[in-house]
Amino acid sequence: MTVERFRIHVSDNILDDLKERLHRVRWPDQLEGSGWERGTDLYELQSLVSYWRDQYDWRAQEAELNRFSQYRCTIDGIDVHFVHERGKGPNPIPIILTHGWPDSYLRYHKIISLLTDPESHGGRPEDAFDVIVPSLPGFGFSGRPTQPGFNNLTVSEMWVKLMTSVLGYSRFVAAGGDIGSGVTRNLAANHPELLYGIHLTDVGIIRDLLSAHNEDALTEEERQYKISASRWIAQEGGYMSLQSTKPQTLAYGLSDSPAGLAGWILEKFRAWSDCKGNLLQKFSEDDLLTAIMIYWVTNTIGSSTRIYYENSHTLPPLGRIEVPAGIAIFPADIALPPKSWIMRNLNVTRWSEMPSGGHFTAMEEPERMADDIRAFCRPFRAENNQ
Incomplete structure (x- = not known):
């Protein structure tokens, strides 16, 4: 498999087209005093779009992203973009770090140097990692699947080829959150011989608990999870229902309107992060817009949402995973999992409860995230020397 160096360079035509669209947004109205209650607040979105149009500098962000060593290779007919x-x-x-939605490989950009060069950040040089951060197929600078059936399991098999056949590693650590958690768990379930361990920040929505009929078989924590997760799905899960059933219909509007795309993504960053209702408390305007821009300049918002459909229709269930697992729980994350269920279904060797942070873990709390990964992986260092 041929590996080629990759640098991001978005054409001026795409940026000029974006600016034109931002100048002629047709805004909806909003009920007085409704704020974020019924979706993304009109006035906060207008403020961000104004900054996007008049001050945001994609070329500066592009140069920052290009500081990392990036590559592309073709696996199973799909181009895969990755940082190495x-x-x-x-x-x-x-260590391979797998992102989710609505983020991108950008989720991990703040912890790459913390993991590759810990000594420069007050850590120990013996805690260093080779860091691989791919873009999921259908996301950002990776190619798009053209056939149905492309789910977390499919991606995990591609990651096996990336890590072993392309990069030549015989064993490695896998980590992820959101979709990345599902990909990582499929890796562990099907290729335990390749993994030292897995590090997760969530385990997704636990469907078997939500559908459990025998309440007496559940722990009190699991019964509470069933109530709280069901409430969250009813109140906040509309995006998931739509992306799992009719992603193509959604794609037309989000691919055509940058303001619409920003509104769709911004709501999730506010609701799922530990920002306490103030996005700019956790993210800069540049952080938010660069996350949105990776979808816009690659026109991958439509292809990114398809994995929800495939995971809900074609993904086989997982059993207990025996690979050593590190779990880092961030308090403002969505549908926090019951510890009793995780202990039954994963071989947990490290359990950490963070004092702050939400769903976008490594973007919100990079130092805490990096420290936890380092601590989890220290027992594997001796094996890596063999």
Whole structure:
């Protein structure tokens, strides 16, 4: 498999077209005093779009993203974009970090140097990693699947080829959140011999608990989870229902309107992060817009949502996973999982409850996230020396 160096360079035509669209947004109205209650607040979105149109500098963000060593290769007929940064320390452990939706590989950009070069950030050089951060197929700078059936399991099999056949690693650590958690767990379930361990920040919505009929078989924590997760799906899960059933219909509007795309994504960053209702408390305007821009300049919002359909229609269930697992729970994340269920279904060797942070873990709390990954992986260092 041929690996080619990759640099992001968005054409001027795409940026000029974007600016024109931002100048002629047709805004809806909003009920007085409704704020974010019924969806993305009109006035906050207008403020962000004004900044996007008049001050945001994509070229500066593009140069920042291009500081990382990026590559593309073709796996199973699909181009895969990935960051591959070598560790600066003795015998680094390789780790693959898988993102979710509505983020991108950008989810991990703040922790790459913390993991590759811990000594420069007050850590120990022997805690260094080789860091691989791919873009999921259908997201950002990776190619798009053209056939149905492309789910978390399919991606995990591609990651096996990326890590072993393309990059030449015989064993590695896998980590992820959101869709990345599902991909990572499928990796562990089907290829335990390749993994030192897995590090997760969530386990997704636990469907078997939501559909459980025998309440007496559940722990009190699991019964509470069933109530709270069902309430969350009813109140906040509209996006998931739509993306799991009719993603193509949604794609037309989000692919054509940058303001519509920003409204769809912004709501999730506010609702799922530990920002306490103030997005700019956790993210800068540049952070938010760069996350949105990766979808816009690649026109991948439609292809990114399809994995929800495939996961809900074609993904087989997982059993207990025996690979050592590190779990980092961030308090403002969505549908926090019951510890009793995780302990039954995963071989947990490290359990951490963070004092702050939400769903976008490594974007919100990069130092805490990096520290937890380092601590979880220390027992594997001796194995990596063999």
